[in-house]
Amino acid sequence: MSNLKSPIWLPGYLKLIVLSLSVILLSLKCGSTGNNVATNPVNKTTLASILSEKQFNEFFPMRDKFYTYAAFIKAADDLGLIKIKVARRAVSVYQFTRTDKSTGKSTIVRQDEDWNEEWAKKKPDSTYVIDYGNFCAEKDAQTNKKELAAFFANIAHETRHGQDGQYNDGLMFIHENNTSLAYTADNDTYPAVPGKKYYGRGPMQISYNGNYGYASDCIFGDKKTLLNNPELVETDPVIAFKTAIYFWMTPQTFKPSAHDVMTGKWQPNAADQAAGRTPGFGMTINIINGQVECNKGENMPGMNDRIGFYRYFLSKLGVSDPNCACSCGKMKGY
Numbered sequence: 001m002s003n004l005k006s007p008i009w010l011p012g013y014l015k016l017i018v019l020s021l022s023v024i025l026l027s028l029k030c031g032s033t034g035n036n037v038a039t040n041p042v043n044k045t046t047l048a049s050i051l052s053e054k055q056f057n058e059f060f061p062m063r064d065k066f067y068t069y070a071a072f073i074k075a076a077d078d079l080g081l082i083k084i085k086v087a088r089r090a091v092s093v094y095q096f097t098r099t100d101k102s103t104g105k106s107t108i109v110r111q112d113e114d115w116n117e118e119w120a121k122k123k124p125d126s127t128y129v130i131d132y133g134n135f136c137a138e139k140d141a142q143t144n145k146k147e148l149a150a151f152f153a154n155i156a157h158e159t160r161h162g163q164d165g166q167y168n169d170g171l172m173f174i175h176e177n178n179t180s181l182a183y184t185a186d187n188d189t190y191p192a193v194p195g196k197k198y199y200g201r202g203p204m205q206i207s208y209n210g211n212y213g214y215a216s217d218c219i220f221g222d223k224k225t226l227l228n229n230p231e232l233v234e235t236d237p238v239i240a241f242k243t244a245i246y247f248w249m250t251p252q253t254f255k256p257s258a259h260d261v262m263t264g265k266w267q268p269n270a271a272d273q274a275a276g277r278t279p280g281f282g283m284t285i286n287i288i289n290g291q292v293e294c295n296k297g298e299n300m301p302g303m304n305d306r307i308g309f310y311r312y313f314l315s316k317l318g319v320s321d322p323n324c325a326c327s328c329g330k331m332k333g334y
Helices: 012-030 053-059 069-079 141-158 209-220 224-228 237-249 258-262 270-274 281-293 301-317
Strands: 082-089 093-100 105-111 125-131
Touching (some): 053 069, 069 237, 082 209, 093 209, 141 237, 141 258, 141 281, 141 301, 209 224, 237 258, 258 281
Antiparallel strands (some): 082 093
16 A cells, blocks of 8 residues: 555645545556556566567477467467466375466366365375466576576477487477377376377377376366367467476476476475486476486487577577586486
């Protein structure tokens, strides 16, 4: 509230002037023009402010026309209005509360069957919030650009098709080459729909019914959207980018989010330290594909391709990360 008051010794007309000024200043302070939601920016930084369309096109000159700058920015802006509160009991009994920041409406979109069981209530609880508006927008410009470089490095590697070392071949694949496999697994919360395939799609090549359902809960507030229609990830570029941002921002049961790693929020616990896990770009590789690429020495082609892309995008964005801890060669996967 404003501390401005109308002094009691002023003449009446001056009191009115001062009082009017007080109201105007208070309105400016609160961002009020009759609609706070519309006039208050939800995020202090936007992705478009650190990445132009010209840069995006230069970064991915061989990309499939499916992947556009407009789709990427819209995906980040739309998903940026969503916040998920994740409450967990025991190891894997979850409740998700999804908030639309544009309206302030919160809805429980997932509550596992065992949530109210006495045994689950007695287990340690943990709660954390995923604010998708923080994607490449939470910290200073240098950190935000480093995060964007790390994100681009991983999606470029996941979708590349060309010569190693050129770094111009990212975002070429919309889905993985082999679409004959269904990529289904037993999952009580996110069961596979008969006849549907959950092979890798989109910039992060999201796969398996569990990931499609989890992403759908977060993005749409309804697990059925992507479980019933996984093909949306390869037919709608905005949804495709949303699944990549979702995966980047969302911690998994035993893994931190790549976002928290790149912004310095995540610090290794004793178990992580024993497994050789350290903050830095290498940890994002471990999160995404650690079982295949990590803890296998320094000559893993996949790991080194991601590192090469990271350094390439850092240079293109005009930032540096000299102590990047880029390798996961000595990190145990999850």
